[in-house]
Each structure stands twice: as C-alpha cells, then as structure tokens.
Amino acid sequence: MDTAKKIVLFQCQWCLYAPEDQDWVDHHLPENVHLTKVPCTGRLDPLFILNAVQGGADGVMISGCVPEKCHFKEGNLSARRQMDEFSDFLNYVGYDEDRICFTWLDLQDRGRIQKDVAEFSKKVEALGKSHSLNTRSVLPQGGAHD
Amino acid sequence: MTYLLKKSEVNQTLRAWTSKAHVYAPQKVQKYAQFLPVGEDFELSVEEPHNTRFPPKALFLPQSETLLKYNPQKRELESAKTPDQPRIIFGIRPCDAKAVTLLDSVFSSEDNPDPFWQARRDQSVLVGLGCDQPCATCFCTSVESGPFDRSGLDAILTDLGDTYAVEPLTERGVSLFENLTVASAETTQTIQAIQEKATREMPIAFGREGLKAHLDELFENEIWEDFAKSCLGCGICTFLCPTCFCFDIVDEVRKSTRERNWDTCMFKVYSIEASGHNPRPSRRERTRQRLMHKYSYWLDHTGQTGCTGCGRCVRYCPVGLDIRAMVRKSVATPSEVPHVD
Amino acid sequence: MTELENRILAEAQRLLSENLADVVIAFKQADTPLRPQPAFFTDAEAVNDLVYNGLCQNNLANYLTRYPREKKIAMVVRGCESRSVNALVLENQHPRENLYLIGIPCEGIVDWRKIVEAVGEDVLSVQDQADIVVVRTPKGEFTLDRAALMHGSCLRCTQKNPLGTDVTIGKPVAEQDPHLLRERVKNFEALGIQTRYEYFRQESERCIRCYACREACPMCYCEECFVDHTGPRWTESGVTPAGMQGWHIIRAFHQTGRCTSCGACERACPMDIHMTYLTDKLNTDMYDKYQFVAGLDAKTQTPFAAFNLDDKNRFVAGGTSK
Numbered sequence: 001m002d003t004a005k006k007i008v009l010f011q012c013q014w015c016l017y018a019p020e021d022q023d024w025v026d027h028h029l030p031e032n033v034h035l036t037k038v039p040c041t042g043r044l045d046p047l048f049i050l051n052a053v054q055g056g057a058d059g060v061m062i063s064g065c066v067p068e069k070c071h072f073k074e075g076n077l078s079a080r081r082q083m084d085e086f087s088d089f090l091n092y093v094g095y096d097e098d099r100i101c102f103t104w105l106d107l108q109d110r111g112r113i114q115k116d117v118a119e120f121s122k123k124v125e126a127l128g129k130s131h132s133l134n135t136r137s138v139l140p141q142g143g144a145h146d
Numbered sequence: 147m148t149y150l151l152k153k154s155e156v157n158q159t160l161r162a163w164t165s166k167a168h169v170y171a172p173q174k175v176q177k178y179a180q181f182l183p184v185g186e187d188f189e190l191s192v193e194e195p196h197n198t199r200f201p202p203k204a205l206f207l208p209q210s211e212t213l214l215k216y217n218p219q220k221r222e223l224e225s226a227k228t229p230d231q232p233r234i235i236f237g238i239r240p241c242d243a244k245a246v247t248l249l250d251s252v253f254s255s256e257d258n259p260d261p262f263w264q265a266r267r268d269q270s271v272l273v274g275l276g277c278d279q280p281c282a283t284c285f286c287t288s289v290e291s292g293p294f295d296r297s298g299l300d301a302i303l304t305d306l307g308d309t310y311a312v313e314p315l316t317e318r319g320v321s322l323f324e325n326l327t328v329a330s331a332e333t334t335q336t337i338q339a340i341q342e343k344a345t346r347e348m349p350i351a352f353g354r355e356g357l358k359a360h361l362d363e364l365f366e367n368e369i370w371e372d373f374a375k376s377c378l379g380c381g382i383c384t385f386l387c388p389t390c391f392c393f394d395i396v397d398e399v400r401k402s403t404r405e406r407n408w409d410t411c412m413f414k415v416y417s418i419e420a421s422g423h424n425p426r427p428s429r430r431e432r433t434r435q436r437l438m439h440k441y442s443y444w445l446d447h448t449g450q451t452g453c454t455g456c457g458r459c460v461r462y463c464p465v466g467l468d469i470r471a472m473v474r475k476s477v478a479t480p481s482e483v484p485h486v487d
Numbered sequence: 488m489t490e491l492e493n494r495i496l497a498e499a500q501r502l503l504s505e506n507l508a509d510v511v512i513a514f515k516q517a518d519t520p521l522r523p524q525p526a527f528f529t530d531a532e533a534v535n536d537l538v539y540n541g542l543c544q545n546n547l548a549n550y551l552t553r554y555p556r557e558k559k560i561a562m563v564v565r566g567c568e569s570r571s572v573n574a575l576v577l578e579n580q581h582p583r584e585n586l587y588l589i590g591i592p593c594e595g596i597v598d599w600r601k602i603v604e605a606v607g608e609d610v611l612s613v614q615d616q617a618d619i620v621v622v623r624t625p626k627g628e629f630t631l632d633r634a635a636l637m638h639g640s641c642l643r644c645t646q647k648n649p650l651g652t653d654v655t656i657g658k659p660v661a662e663q664d665p666h667l668l669r670e671r672v673k674n675f676e677a678l679g680i681q682t683r684y685e686y687f688r689q690e691s692e693r694c695i696r697c698y699a700c701r702e703a704c705p706m707c708y709c710e711e712c713f714v715d716h717t718g719p720r721w722t723e724s725g726v727t728p729a730g731m732q733g734w735h736i737i738r739a740f741h742q743t744g745r746c747t748s749c750g751a752c753e754r755a756c757p758m759d760i761h762m763t764y765l766t767d768k769l770n771t772d773m774y775d776k777y778q779f780v781a782g783l784d785a786k787t788q789t790p791f792a793a794f795n796l797d798d799k800n801r802f803v804a805g806g807t808s809k
C-alpha cells in the first residue's frame with residue numbers, strides 16, 4: 001500500500017521474550033514498518049532517530065525492556081532521559097512529538113508488540129504525512145543557484 | 147563608448163533581461179546582501195552593506211553540487227548535466243570579478259578544465275560596479291587590483307549619483323547596453339576623475355616588494371604560532387573568501403550521488419590522511435597555509451597574488467584576525483633561517 | 488586605559504612575575520575596531536596591550552582545552568565564562584587547582600552586529616563607555632545607548648557575576664530575573680509547530696557550514712565532531728537541507744546540560760543565524776525536569792550523565808507513551 005505512512009521501528013534485541021513475537025517482528029511486520037534492531041535501547045543515539053526522520057519517517061517507534069529488566073542493567077534508563085528530551089526538542093524544532101513513541105515490554109507482555117505497532121500505525125495514519133525535517137533530497141543539478 | 151543607465155531604470159532593465167537569461171544581482175537577505183536571481187519583487191542592494199557577504203564565486207562554484215548520479219534501477223552512472231542557461235551577473239565588485247579570473251587558472255586550465263565551471267563561465271556576462279567609496283577593510287590596490295579593476299568584466303559601472311555610467315568592455319557587454327543614451331565627453335572625463343580618485347585614495351595596506359621571498363623564509367618562524375593562538379580554526383575566512391577554492395568530493399550513499407562541497411585548509415579534517423597522519427597537525431600549520439597560499443604559492447603557480455583585497459576575512463573573523471596585519475607583522479619579523487633553494 | 492583594565496593588567500603581571508601562572512588568557516586590541524582579540528600573555532613585561540570592554544565577544548573558556556593539564560592557566564572570566572570553566576572542570580578537561588580565575592562582574596556584551604545596523608558597515612573605532620558607546624565612522628561620530636546594543640544572550644543572562652573565582656575585580660552587578668530564558672522559550676513554543684519549523688528551516692538554510700559556532704563554543708572540544716565522521720556518515724555533508732538541519736539539531740542537542748547560554752556561537756556566526764533559541768530550550772528543560780543549571784559548580788553531574796529509576800517523563804512502563 002503506497003499511501004501508508006512510513007514507520008521506523010527500533011527494537012532492542014532482548015525486549016521480546018516470546019520467540020513468536022520476535023518472529024513476527026523479524027518476518028511479518030507490515031510493509032510500511034522498517035525494522036532496525038539495536039543491542040539495547042541505550043545504544044540509541046539521537047542521530048539514529050534523526051536519520052530516520054530525515055529519511056522520511058512519519059513515525060518512529062522504539063521498543064525496549066521495562067526498567068530493572070534491561071539486559072545491560074541500566075541502558076534503558078539512560079536512553080529514557082535522552083529520548084524524552086530529544087523528542088521534546090524535535091517537537092520544539094518542528095517534528096510533532098506524537099510521531100515518536102516508546103514502548104516498554106515486560107516478560108508477560110506476549111503479543112503486545114503487534115497491538116502496539118497497529119495502534120501506533122493508526123495514530124500516525126491519522127497524523128498524516130510528515131512534512132517537516134523530511135529533507136533528504138537530491139540537490140538540483142548544477143547546484144542551488146541554477 | 148560610455149552609456150548612461152538611470153538608477154530608476156535599473157529594476158526595469160534587469161527584469162527585462164530575465165526573458166533571455168538568468169539574471170543575478172545583490173539583494174538583501176536579512177541584514178546582508180547576497181547574489182540572488184532577479185525576480186518580480188527585486189530590489190538592488192549595493193549601498194550598505196557595500197559588498198555581498200557571501201562571495202559570488204558561489205555562482206560559478208556552488209558550495210555543494212552534484213557531479214554524478216547513480217541510478218540503482220538501471221545500475222548506471224549518470225553524469226550531471228552542465229548548466230546551459232545564459233546568465234547575467236549584475237553589480238559584481240571588481241575584486242570579486244578579478245577573483246573569478248584567478249579561479250579560471252584553477253578550473254579552466256587548458257589541459258584539464260572543469261566542465262561545470264567552464265560551462266558557467268562561458269554562459270555568464272559580468273557587469274561590474276566600481277567602488278568610489280571603498281570600505282575601511284578594503285585593500286585591493288595592495289594586491290594588484292583596484293576599485294575599478296576591469297579584469298573579468300564585460301562592462302563596468304561608475305556611480306554618478308542618480309545614474310550609472312556604463313563602460314562596455316567586451317562584445318557581450320556592448321550588446322547589453324547599446325540602446326542606452328551615450329554619455330557626453332564631459333561626463334566621460336568626470337568618470338575618469340572619479341575612478342582615478344578612488345584608486346588613489348585607497349590606502350595601501352602593505353608593500354608587496356620582496357614579500358613572497360620574505361614569507362618563504364619565515365616558513366619555520368614562530369609568528370605562525372602567534373597568529374594561530376587565537377584562531378578558532380573555523381571556515382569563515384576561507385568560505386567567505388572569493389579566491390579560496392578547495393573542495394572535497396563525497397559520495398552521498400543514501401542519495402546515490404557524488405557531490406562536491408567546499409572545504410577549507412583551516413579544518414583539521416581537511417588535510418588528514420587515510421593513515422591517520424596529518425601533515426598539518428596544528429593550527430600553526432593551517433594558519434600558515436592560508437596566508438602562504440595566497441601570498442606565496444599562488445605566485446609560484448600563476449604569477450599572481452591569490453587575494454584580491456575584498457576584506458571579507460577581516461570583517462567577519464570572530465576573533466579579529468586581520469590578514470593585512472598578519473602580513474605587516476610578517477614583514478616586520480626578521481627572518482633568521484636563510485632561504486635555501 | 489580604564490581603571491578596570493589597569494587592575495586586570497596589574498593582576499596579570501603579578502601572576503606572571505610571581506610564577507603563579509604559565510599563561511594569562513585575556514583580551515588585547517585587535518586590528519579591526521569591532522573585535523578585541525583573545526590574548527595569551529606569558530611574559531609580565533608584555534602585558535601592556537591588554538584590553539577589556541563590552542566588545543570582548545569570545546568565551547575565553549574555549550581556549551582552556553588547548554592546554555595540557557599541567558599548565559597553570561590564569562583566565563579573565565565573566566559570569567558565563569566562569570560557568571563554562573566549571574562545566575569543563577566537571578568533564579575533566581583541566582584540573583581546577585591549575586586554574587586561576589580572575590573574575591569580572593559583567594555589564595553585558597555589546598553586539599557588534601547591532602552597532603553595524605545602527606551606523607552602517609564601516610566602523611573606524613568604538614569606545615565603550617559606561618552607558619553609551621561612541622562609534623566613529625567615515626560618515627561621522629555616533630553616540631549609541633549601550634543598553635540597546637546588548638547581545639541577546641546577555642539580555643537573558645542570569646549569572647552576570649562570576650562564580651568560584653580566585654579574585655574578583657570590579658563591583659558586583661545586579662542579577663536579572665532568572666525566568667527570562669524560559670520566557671523566550673515559552674513565547675517561541677506558543678507560535679505553533681508549523682511556524683516553529685518554518686523558522687528553523689529558514690534559519691538553517693542560510694548556514695554555510697563554516698562551523699564557527701562549534702569552534703567558538705567552549706563545550707565543543709571533541710577531537711572528532713559527528714559532522715566530520717565519515718564511517719558511518721551521520722549527516723549529509725553538503726549545504727543541503729538535510730545536512731544543515733541535521734547539523735543544527737545535533738550540535739545543539741550535544742550541548743544539553745552543558746551549554747551556559749553564553750551566546751558565543753551566535754556572535755561568531757558570519758551569517759547572523761539565530762541558534763541560541765535551540766540551546767535555550769534544552770537549558771530550560773534541564774532545569775524544569777532535573778533542576779539542573781550547567782556550570783553552577785564543578786561537581787554536580789549533568790542530567791545525561793546520570794539517570795534515576797524514578798525519572799518521571801513521557802516514557803512510562805506498562806504502555807506506549809501518551
């Protein structure tokens with residue numbers, strides 16, 4: 001479906017406890033959802049998010065482990081401070097904060113990732129195409145002045 | 147033949163030209179002037195600030211331009227088209243036009259011309275505006291140029307209050323202006339007087355006699371350390387310079403393009419090599435490179451000084467490093483190391 | 488020479504002659520009238536061309552990271568500079584015991600752009616007097632009101648008196664309302680997301696990527712900046728919308744909890760680009776969320792260097808945010 005809004009999903013490789021959930025993410029994501037796996041949400045750099053946004057993402061979703069269940073103990077906590085501020089900052093600059101979403105999954109959250117992706121997709125669909133910061137464009141031939 | 151162009155008719159004339167060419171002229175952007183395409187609500191800005199902040203070399207060598215494109219579907223390389231629109235550049239100052247001719251020696255060399263530069267040069271008519279009121283930062287007469295230098299121009303304008311006197315210098319210049327009123331012999335004399343006065347009154351910033359040889363001898367001197375101490379190592383002086391031409395070619399993989407961007411010797415990353423070695427490891431070498439390139443190496447390569455005295459680097463350096471003062475201080479520094487050939 | 492300059496000069500000479508400092512970082516008169524130049528005095532005899540006035544626009548803390556740790560550095564610091572020094576000491580850039588801070592309560596920096604705007608581009612000389620600034624140009628002499636020439640960052644400054652100095656020269660000045668920064672941010676936020684983006688787009692579009700803003704900032708001391716990184720390349724390298732916007736967003740964001748709102752970046756920019764509104768937002772947020780103000784001391788960790796299980800923000804356990 002052409003008109004579906006582009007969503008980039010950053011997934012912590014440890015956050016999905018059920019193999020069938022991981023299998024769904026690995027092989028059965030809707031076509032408009034692009035997956036990038038990270039070793040931990042703590043590995044996320046604001047530059048990753050920015051690259052997704054500039055490359056045309058209408059929404060960015062981050063899934064990670066709940067506090068105190070981080071595979072690396074505290075990676076998710078430091079990610080929380082940074083990502084919270086970064087999305088506030090992008091909102092200030094002009095990229096709607098509703099287009100960035102964080103989902104924290106726990107042991108008992110089997111099957112929740114499917115629901116969360118669907119819910120977020122719906123929300124982004126409602127927000128429509130993002131027009132700001134979506135700037136990866138090819139230069140006019142012969143430079144800006146011609 | 148000298149013609150007269152009323153200032154009140156400049157707008158109309160330039161807009162009329164847009165039907166046959168892309169016309170560029172200095173216009174206000176925020177609080178500075180910049181060369182922009184002439185459009186409907188065009189307003190010339192040449193009074194204050196006198197010159198454009200961003201150098202017009204960008205009209206010939208854009209700060210970023212695409213050289214190649216890769217078409218992933220066809221798995222083919224496509225070379226970017228060279229621009230083929232005729233262009234008229236109105237109101238370029240003599241120092242900036244001279245700078246373009248200096249850059250010709252880099253990009254229009256006979257054995258290896260740059261097709262993009264060449265195409266833009268061939269397509270462009272340059273109408274210069276001489277400077278009867280030089281700024282405090284100008285020093286064109288100290289570097290083989292002057293406020294009415296004709297290098298690279300197809301016509302030159304002299305400000306006569308409510309009129310510009312137009313002196314066409316080439317065929318292309320004549321064809322732009324031939325319908326205008328011809329100036330009287332008396333006016334021609336006035337123009338000449340204005341031009342001579344402006345040239346005479348331009349202060350000399352430093353003498354060029356023996357400068358190159360002296361600078362060469364100072365290569366290992368500690369004055370460079372001194373200059374480099376406060377230098378930030380930013381790109382202002384070189385990016386705003388009308389004669390700096392260094393560039394970097396980059397493959398933008400995400401866009402499948404190969405682009406050429408301006409680069410500058412003031413950046414550490416400019417000279418760093420793949421091995422990690424940097425032949426210009428500190429600001430000392432980089433500051434020296436900027437000055438020496440302009441006042442020594444250019445002379446080795448082309449016999450001309452690589453600076454036209456526009457004064458942009460002096461005006462906008464955030465730490466007040468003045469290239470004229472740097473040259474003067476070098477001159478005042480005795481060289482200890484004898485020059486070895 | 489003003490009395491203040493004389494006293495700074497005497498202190499600099501004393502430090503050098505008594506061997507209490509290897510170098511004194513201050514300002515000297517440059518060859519251009521609108522900008523004094525950062526100066527590095529190493530010899531007590533040679534300190535004579537020291538100047539100090541409202542046109543001293545650079546943040547001298549910027550030069551701290553150029554020296555090896557064992558160097559004893561004395562430095563003239565105003566409020567924002569003293570905070571930058573604290574932030575740098577916190578980040579282990581120089582041991583505090585090898586620093587000697589000569590504090591000067593700050594009357595605010597005069598923005599050279601505002602002078603140029605008032606009198607035209609050509610300025611022959613400028614004299615900063617208590618309440619007025621006298622500017623000589625080829626068109627004649629102008630007397631301008633100093634308050635109207637103040638740089639924007641100084642108008643919103645909350646720490647004019649230097650902190651943690653070894654000696655303070657000059658009378659303390661009155662501090663301003665601490666909410667001016669937040670007010671600016673809130674006013675900008677109220678413009679709505681479309682207008683905000685439009686403003687950002689237009690400002691960043693004029694950028695020529697000269698990186699003077701980076702080089703002028705004391706906190707930008709990385710050996711390799713993300714924009715210079717080639718493998719992987721994080722942002723487009725050219726003056727393309729993606730390249731310029733990416734540069735501004737990440738440059739500012741890397742300052743979170745570190746920027747002291749000194750405005751040196753904005754004053755250095757050759758294209759008059761407004762960018763402190765970005766770092767002002769981050770500074771305001773750091774205060775609102777974590778009660779943190781950069782550089783008040785050299786001990787408190789920056790918010791991003793720490794975290795807390797109880798952090799309250801939009802990312803909460805047991806559901807997607809919002």
Ligand code: SF4
Nearest residue numbers: 377378380382383463
């Ligand atoms: S503009 Fe000034 S500070 Fe920047 S690189 Fe040039 S000389 Fe150094």
Ligand code: SF4
Nearest residue numbers: 704746747749750752
């Ligand atoms: S980002 Fe700008 S305002 Fe903040 S500390 Fe750096 S130079 Fe100062």
Ligand code: SF4
Nearest residue numbers: 694695697698700756
């Ligand atoms: S100083 Fe100004 S023009 Fe230079 S990179 Fe920074 S914002 Fe861009």
